[in-house]
Amino acid sequence: MVLARADPELHDGEAAAAAASAVTIIAHDIGPVGGMERVLAELILGLRERGHEVTVIARTCELPAGAGVDFHRVRGPGRPFLIAYPWFLLAGSLALRRWGRGVIQATGGIVLGRVDIVAVHYCHQVGPANPSRSTLLFRWNIKLVRVVKRLAERLSFRANRTATFVCVSDGVADEVREHFPELADRVMTIHNGIDTEAYAPGSRHDEARAMREQLQIAEDRLVAVFVGSEWERKGLRPVLEALAFAPAWSLVVVGRGDERRYRELADSLGVAGAVSWLGVSEDVGLIYALADVFVLPTSYETFSLVTFEAAASGLPILATAVNGVSELVQEGENGFVIDQEPRGIAERLGRLADDPELRERLGSAARRSALRFGRETMIAKHHELYQRLAASGGPVEDGQT
Numbered sequence: 001m002v003l004a005r006a007d008p009e010l011h012d013g014e015a016a017a018a019a020a021s022a023v024t025i026i027a028h029d030i031g032p033v034g035g036m037e038r039v040l041a042e043l044i045l046g047l048r049e050r051g052h053e054v055t056v057i058a059r060t061c062e063l064p065a066g067a068g069v070d071f072h073r074v075r076g077p078g079r080p081f082l083i084a085y086p087w088f089l090l091a092g093s094l095a096l097r098r099w100g101r102g103v104i105q106a107t108g109g110i111v112l113g114r115v116d117i118v119a120v121h122y123c124h125q126v127g128p129a130n131p132s133r134s135t136l137l138f139r140w141n142i143k144l145v146r147v148v149k150r151l152a153e154r155l156s157f158r159a160n161r162t163a164t165f166v167c168v169s170d171g172v173a174d175e176v177r178e179h180f181p182e183l184a185d186r187v188m189t190i191h192n193g194i195d196t197e198a199y200a201p202g203s204r205h206d207e208a209r210a211m212r213e214q215l216q217i218a219e220d221r222l223v224a225v226f227v228g229s230e231w232e233r234k235g236l237r238p239v240l241e242a243l244a245f246a247p248a249w250s251l252v253v254v255g256r257g258d259e260r261r262y263r264e265l266a267d268s269l270g271v272a273g274a275v276s277w278l279g280v281s282e283d284v285g286l287i288y289a290l291a292d293v294f295v296l297p298t299s300y301e302t303f304s305l306v307t308f309e310a311a312a313s314g315l316p317i318l319a320t321a322v323n324g325v326s327e328l329v330q331e332g333e334n335g336f337v338i339d340q341e342p343r344g345i346a347e348r349l350g351r352l353a354d355d356p357e358l359r360e361r362l363g364s365a366a367r368r369s370a371l372r373f374g375r376e377t378m379i380a381k382h383h384e385l386y387q388r389l390a391a392s393g394g395p396v397e398d399g400q401t
Helices: 012-020 035-049 081-099 136-159 170-179 181-186 205-214 236-243 259-269 284-290 305-312 342-354 356-373 375-392
Strands: 022-030 053-061 070-073 103-107 117-120 164-167 187-189 222-227 249-254 275-279 293-296 317-319 335-337
Touching: 022 035, 022 081, 035 053, 035 305, 035 375, 053 081, 070 081, 081 136, 103 375, 117 170, 164 170, 164 181, 164 375, 170 181, 170 187, 181 187, 205 284, 222 236, 222 284, 222 305, 222 342, 236 249, 236 259, 236 342, 249 284, 259 275, 284 305, 293 305, 293 342, 305 317, 305 356, 317 342, 342 356, 356 375
Parallel strands: 022 053, 022 103, 053 070, 103 117, 117 164, 164 187, 222 249, 222 293, 249 275, 293 317, 317 335
Antiparallel strands: none
């Protein structure tokens, strides 16, 4: 750990606090698009608010003007993955040796240099590979990508076996303990944090009404929102199939995927007129504001930030019991646990369509549940962890935060 210099006249506690004020975050990308990228941006801004001197080493970093961050760009390709990932593994490691200072936090197994914290947003020993295209070449590419991710993760984690491994959900923490048992006593959970003020019910009523008109959604229609890329894994197909059995609902799709393929599916199901395709959005808060329910029958997640944002926005949640979501959704209290069976999804949508009071009750409860996962809690726990690392000069073991 490369600690910032502290005044020799400071007492031990004050010296530890001064040393912890310097933090280095290394990641591929940081910015407003993508769950992990947005969480990192929020964390960095929150650390600056608490007085930390923050160095960022990344390929791209989009933060508000005047954020006060010392940014060092790792120049190199962003794709294809099989070139970009190994390139960053080496170039990022060299950049870390040159610019890293204070407590050093890497975002997953992306460098080979020694770090103090590995933030685990995704355990690649477990995570599925669902190709978005069906060509043989693309499928083989996905398989090779998965092998590279797993190998790099093993190399990086084992090179940093003295680090503290901070996982974004209890489920991910369990996965890391299972596949890296030698690290088990250094694994802990700090949940991703959401901005519960930015994502709040009723805060953007007029904008949402205007967007609804722009999308030509009739006033008497209910709106379900699906947010996410990798549509095969996230479960867009069963949502579209459920829509055929839920005539009261329109669907707004946000994210990147094989739009042509899914448009053809919607057309074959007779629901094309009920679906709006918005692509990638930097303002998902507005999408939640125009919706009546959030639906995500995903097969695998590590935290599912969008589910928590939707809950904070006061939407009833229809989602599968994957990592993170299982810590949020309580059956019949703030939403419904679903699977990928279309008629089951349609049945829940039908219940919500028939009972406005149920929608209101579940949405209010979802908001209350999401408040436990606020941005400030995430930032405070990281701040405390940095202080403990600086004071102890070593890893923080499970249960110390």
